[in-house]
Amino acid sequence: MTRVLVAEGAWVVTGDPALGTVRGADVLVEDGRIARIGQGLPREGAEVIDARGMVVIPGLVDAHKHTWQSSVRHRCTEMDLTTYFGEMFGRLGPRYRPEDVYAGNLLGALAALDAGTTTLMDWSHVQNSPAHSDRAVAALRDSGIRAVFGHGWPLVDLAAWIQGSDRPHTDDVRRIRRDLLADDDDLVTLQLAARGPELSTMDVTRADLAMARELGIRTSIHMGCGPEFGAMGAIGRLDRAGLLGADLTFVHCSESSDEEFAMMAGAGVSVAVAPQHEQGLPGIGHTPIDRLRAFGITTALSSDTEAFGAADLFTQMRVGLAAHRGQLAEGRSRYDGTLSVHEVFAMATQGGADALGLGDRVGSLSVGKAADLVLVRADDPNLFPISDPVAALVASAHPGNVDTVLVGGVVRKRGGALVGGLLDHARTLAAASHDRLLTERLS
Ligand SMILES: [Zn+2]
Numbered sequence: 001m002t003r004v005l006v007a008e009g010a011w012v013v014t015g016d017p018a019l020g021t022v023r024g025a026d027v028l029v030e031d032g033r034i035a036r037i038g039q040g041l042p043r044e045g046a047e048v049i050d051a052r053g054m055v056v057i058p059g060l061v062d063a064h065k066h067t068w069q070s071s072v073r074h075r076c077t078e079m080d081l082t083t084y085f086g087e088m089f090g091r092l093g094p095r096y097r098p099e100d101v102y103a104g105n106l107l108g109a110l111a112a113l114d115a116g117t118t119t120l121m122d123w124s125h126v127q128n129s130p131a132h133s134d135r136a137v138a139a140l141r142d143s144g145i146r147a148v149f150g151h152g153w154p155l156v157d158l159a160a161w162i163q164g165s166d167r168p169h170t171d172d173v174r175r176i177r178r179d180l181l182a183d184d185d186d187l188v189t190l191q192l193a194a195r196g197p198e199l200s201t202m203d204v205t206r207a208d209l210a211m212a213r214e215l216g217i218r219t220s221i222h223m224g225c226g227p228e229f230g231a232m233g234a235i236g237r238l239d240r241a242g243l244l245g246a247d248l249t250f251v252h253c254s255e256s257s258d259e260e261f262a263m264m265a266g267a268g269v270s271v272a273v274a275p276q277h278e279q280g281l282p283g284i285g286h287t288p289i290d291r292l293r294a295f296g297i298t299t300a301l302s303s304d305t306e307a308f309g310a311a312d313l314f315t316q317m318r319v320g321l322a323a324h325r326g327q328l329a330e331g332r333s334r335y336d337g338t339l340s341v342h343e344v345f346a347m348a349t350q351g352g353a354d355a356l357g358l359g360d361r362v363g364s365l366s367v368g369k370a371a372d373l374v375l376v377r378a379d380d381p382n383l384f385p386i387s388d389p390v391a392a393l394v395a396s397a398h399p400g401n402v403d404t405v406l407v408g409g410v411v412r413k414r415g416g417a418l419v420g421g422l423l424d425h426a427r428t429l430a431a432a433s434h435d436r437l438l439t440e441r442l443s
Contacts (some may be wrong), residue, residue, distance in 0.1 A: 003029040003371075003409060004043050006050040012017035012037070013376065015058045015349050015364035021389060027056065031175050032409035037365060049411075053379045054403060055389045056294045058364050059118025059146075059372035060313045063272035063300035063353025064220065064251050068101045068136065069307040070108030071430040072437055076307045081226055081283030086204050088307060089125075092437050093155030096126050098135040100437060103429035105139035108306060110426050114418055115312035115399035118372035118407045119353065119362055120145050121272075121302070123193050123220060123251070124154030130172050137180055140188050144412050144420060146372060147384070150193030150220055151176060155156075160295040163259040165200040169208040177215045184216075187408060191356075196221035199236040202241060209243055218357050220272070223250040226283045230255025239263040246270075249355045253292075254285030259363050261288075265295040265321040270355035275320035281308055286332075287323045293343070300355035301348045313348045317394045320344055341394040375404035 005027040012025045019037060024040040027034060052429055069075075069088060076084040082254075104123060112120045122340035126135050131321045133151060139149040153161045173192065181190035192212040197205050212219045224230040235256055238244050247270030253261070253271050264271065271292055278287035292299045301316040303309065310316075324339040353363025362372045376393065377388050380401050386392050412419060 002046040003045070003049060004046040005029070005040055005049045005051045005056060005373065006043070007056055009055065010051050010054045010056055011386060012056045012391050013364065015346065016366040019365070027373065028366065029406070029409045030064040032371055034365060034367050034369055034371050036367060038243055049145050049375075049404060051375050053377065054375040055378045055386065055393065056365070057374050057376065057393065058349045059362065059374050059407065060110060060116050060348050061119040061300065061356065061363060061413065062117045062303050062313055063121050063249065063352040063355045064123045064274065064302035064304060065108065065112070066119060066125065066307070068104040068124055068126045068357055069095065069109035069121065069305045070111065070311075071100065071104040071433040073306045074308070074442070075438070076305075077309070079281075081281055082381040084308065086282065089155055089158060094128070094158070095124055095437055096128060096132065096155070098129065098131040099429070100433045101126055101132050102135040102139045103426070103433040105136050106143055106422065106426045107430040108311065109140055109143035109145045109147065110418060111306070111311035113143065113405055113407070113412045114402065115314070116374040116376070116402040116405055117313055118146055118374065118405060119358065121148040121150055121191070121220070121356055123150045123152065125193055126155055127152055127170065127172070128154045128156050130175065131184060133172060133176055134180070136416070137176070137188060142422065144407055144410065146362065146370070146407050147188045148191050149181060149188060150191045152193035153195060155407065162199040163196065165195065166204060167200070167420045169194060169211065173211070174215065177217065190217050192217055194219050194221050196223065197237050197238050198229045198232050202237060205238070206243065213247065218249065220249045223253050224256030224260070224285070225252040225254065227255050230257070230285065231255070233260070235260035235263055239267070244269055247357070251302070252278060252284060254288050256288075258291065261291050261295045261297065265297050268301060269299040269333055270329065270337045272300040272302045273314060274302045275323050276315050277304040279319055287320060288329070289320055289324045289339060290327060290333040290335045293337070293339065298351055298354045299347045300352040308413070312399050314393065314397045314399070317344045317348050320347070321394060322353065341388070341391045344394055345390045351369060359443040371406055373406045373410040376401050410413065
């Protein structure tokens with residue numbers, strides 16, 4: 001498969017430090033990878049995608065999303081964190097059947113692709129049975145997105161899995177590693193979505209991390225999400241136990257201490273934040289972008305859950321920037337320096353890729369990396385004329401501006417519409433799942 005993106009006159013935001021942003025460069029894709037970037041590349045025998053009038057960017061990377069919740073979109077937008085926990089984990093989560101997980105994951109993954117997200121970390125804490133996991137992975141595969149499946153815990157018998165749980169992570173993740181997600185070069189790969197010391201005992205945490213490391217997979221853990229969790233000092237406990245490492249990504253960390261930020265920096269831990277949720281869902285705490293910058297911690301952006309917020313990373317970039325600048329303006333940050341649009345864009349691309357352990361494969365338009373590419377229409381009424389393409393994307397772009405999306409060189413969106421014919425199917429499944437989860441009386 002050979003494709004050439006003809007980008008005459010277009011802006012090509014490579015995100016590659018050696019290339020920067022160039023105008024009028026073509027991108028040659030061979031065998032799903034970026035083969036060359038330069039002007040006037042040969043077009044013989046290639047399928048040409050006309051990228052004139054576009055901004056060409058690396059596919060966006062969403063480093064944490066509870067995709068299973070996508071069929072009950074905005075159910076929790078007016079709730080605080082505690083009420084969200086009760087609704088999604090206490091009431092709805094146990095109702096989820098495997099087909100509900102499939103419906104949520106398919107819809108959520110398609111919404112991500114539609115929004116220019118080419119890599120999605122599916123943080124899946126609804127492993128009510130092995131079939132739930134299987135259907136979650138099947139939906140990710142069917143969607144065509146590049147995905148990291150984060151295998152979490154069940155929501156049936158929930159109390160035994162959280163609140164200082166002494167149950168180790170379910171062994172089924174070993175089956176998934178062996179039978180389903182053994183190949184780390186596949187489009188869908190595996191991570192552990194673990195409970196960590198805030199939800200389970202240190203013995204369990206130690207065993208869970210040992211299992212992930214034995215299986216050769218990374219681990220993601222929510223940390224410091226709200227004052228109560230922050231006060232538990234879980235990152236410090238991991239540090240004292242010698243368990244911190246560069247294979248870990250923590251989510252939110254909004255109420256984790258500065259001492260813990262220093263520990264994360266020292267151990268090479270990455271952090272995924274979700275500014276729309278941190279700023280908008282009462283109880284999580286202020287998005288810690290200023291501290292992440294000050295400590296030099298690899299930072300990823302994420303869309304967390306569509307039960308509360310938006311599917312796209314443009315929103316997360318925009319809210320992150322606004323939150324940080326508001327913090328500075330009001331003197332609430334102890335760290336100087338304005339977060340730039342380029343920094344926040346890097347968080348949504350290379351930062352996310354690095355936090356998922358995929359930084360050498362995706363995250364920038366670099367020769368040899370996977371051809372995960374997004375074309376944004378620069379002549380749309382809300383973007384034209386472009387003076388700085390990154391400023392335009394961060395300040396104003398939305399999924400409706402995303403014209404074309406390629407994942408591994410395969411076209412997943414073209415001319416502003418998803419290709420593959422799955423969207424209607426996803427709508428049908430999600431509507432049925434939504435109605436059943438929210439209205440049906442269950443025994
Ligand atoms: Zn989360």
